[in-house]
Amino acid sequence: MLIPLILSGGSGTRLWPVSRRNLPKQFLSLAGHGTLFQQTVARTRELPDVAAPIVVASEDHRFLAAEQLREAGIDGGAVVLEPLARNTAPAIALGALEALKHDPDALLLVLPADHLIGDTHGFVDAVQRALPAARQGWLATFGIRPDRAETGFGYIRRGAALDEGAFRVERFVEKPDLATAEGYLADGGYDWNSGMFLFRADRYLEELGMHAPAMLAAVRAAHAAAHADLDFVRVDKELFAKVPEDSIDYAVMEKTARAAVIPVSCSWSDIGSWSALWLAGERDAEGNLREGDTLAVDTRNSLLRSHDRHLIATVGVNDLIVVSTPDATLVAHRDAAQDVKKVVEQLKSAN
Ligand code: GDD
Ligand code: MG
Numbered sequence: 001m002l003i004p005l006i007l008s009g010g011s012g013t014r015l016w017p018v019s020r021r022n023l024p025k026q027f028l029s030l031a032g033h034g035t036l037f038q039q040t041v042a043r044t045r046e047l048p049d050v051a052a053p054i055v056v057a058s059e060d061h062r063f064l065a066a067e068q069l070r071e072a073g074i075d076g077g078a079v080v081l082e083p084l085a086r087n088t089a090p091a092i093a094l095g096a097l098e099a100l101k102h103d104p105d106a107l108l109l110v111l112p113a114d115h116l117i118g119d120t121h122g123f124v125d126a127v128q129r130a131l132p133a134a135r136q137g138w139l140a141t142f143g144i145r146p147d148r149a150e151t152g153f154g155y156i157r158r159g160a161a162l163d164e165g166a167f168r169v170e171r172f173v174e175k176p177d178l179a180t181a182e183g184y185l186a187d188g189g190y191d192w193n194s195g196m197f198l199f200r201a202d203r204y205l206e207e208l209g210m211h212a213p214a215m216l217a218a219v220r221a222a223h224a225a226a227h228a229d230l231d232f233v234r235v236d237k238e239l240f241a242k243v244p245e246d247s248i249d250y251a252v253m254e255k256t257a258r259a260a261v262i263p264v265s266c267s268w269s270d271i272g273s274w275s276a277l278w279l280a281g282e283r284d285a286e287g288n289l290r291e292g293d294t295l296a297v298d299t300r301n302s303l304l305r306s307h308d309r310h311l312i313a314t315v316g317v318n319d320l321i322v323v324s325t326p327d328a329t330l331v332a333h334r335d336a337a338q339d340v341k342k343v344v345e346q347l348k349s350a351n
Pocket of ligand 2: 112114195270
């Protein structure tokens with residue numbers, strides 16, 4: 001059975017001041033129809049023969065996740081709650097263990113909850129093309145053609161063709177530095193890792209056992225001690241705290257010999273920062289992306305976002321991000337959008 005596993009534990013600090021600890025970006029309507037989480041859930045409903053999703057989220061966001069699932073009309077999925085964040089490799093392991101309770105042959109479609117995908121048909125088509133490789137035991141990734149030397153992504157070098165539009169992964173490099181990313185872009189043989197994966201749940205655990213055995217053992221122990229509470233699966237806090245922190249990309253994908261890549265052509269973006277939202281959004285003739293009450297005079301290539309009828313006016317500026325909320329205003333250069341997380345870090349250490 002094909003089971004979507006929705007990763008929803010990120011905190012979205014680069015989208016401060018709209019994304020907050022209690023209401024992170026995946027649960028917000030930032031672009032498109034509904035929240036990013038709900039759009040992710042809705043996309044899975046377009047897949048043939050698909051089960052209800054397993055959501056892995058922070059305990060702090062359990063009611064948000066449950067409420068948004070209900071609103072999306074989902075019945076019967078599981079919500080696994082992490083008492084603390086250990087990054088994606090453990091989160092996916094929890095989802096895999098949960099899936100195997102229901103189906104020993106479960107195929108897991110891992111989906112980040114914060115992506116914007118313009119074309120659902122392209123997504124469905126890509127998943128279908130990945131199914132044969134995943135059934136044969138490959139860890140399937142979805143490759144996006146890069147158009148810039150982005151350092152926040154993983155890069156995949158395509159190897160020999162497998163079948164039906166899948167290729168062996170020759171090399172997987174997570175978040176290279178700028179010079180390396182520029183080299184990959186010029187080379188032309190690399191795709192971005194989209195962050196979505198398709199594999200058998202048991203195969204993922206096997207690979208984790210090979211490359212990060214301590215992590216697998218610790219996740220197994222925490223999951224075995226989990227308890228059901230209403231519709232939630234609560235993972236044991238003391239045991240989960242012992243799980244080493246790492247992403248699937250570093251812990252498994254860079255190391256496995258059994259990765260495949262399925263090239264994807266649909267429009268895709270990881271709404272990781274305000275500049276990513278600006279890039280993905282519908283900009284006006286001056287290149288501005290505006291939301292709420294804004295007035296832009298002689299302003300270009302900027303993102304202006306106001307909440308609660310607070311007017312933002314800009315004059316004679318370019319490449320700015322201005323976001324106001326009732327209790328905070330952000331003004332940043334578009335090129336510095338990644339550093340917005342530093343504001344959150346400083347606020348945290350001040351508290
Ligand atoms: N449940 C849970 N627990 N979810 C998590 C955790 C966690 O501890 N940490 C992150 N997530 C969720 C995030 O909410 C997001 O939906 C997804 O997992 C991916 O995490 P990110 O932190 O956004 O990863 P990234 O964007 O830096 O990198 C990944 O995605 C890129 C494409 O967007 C990698 O897979 C890259 O290789 C890839 O290019
Ligand atoms: Mg991301």
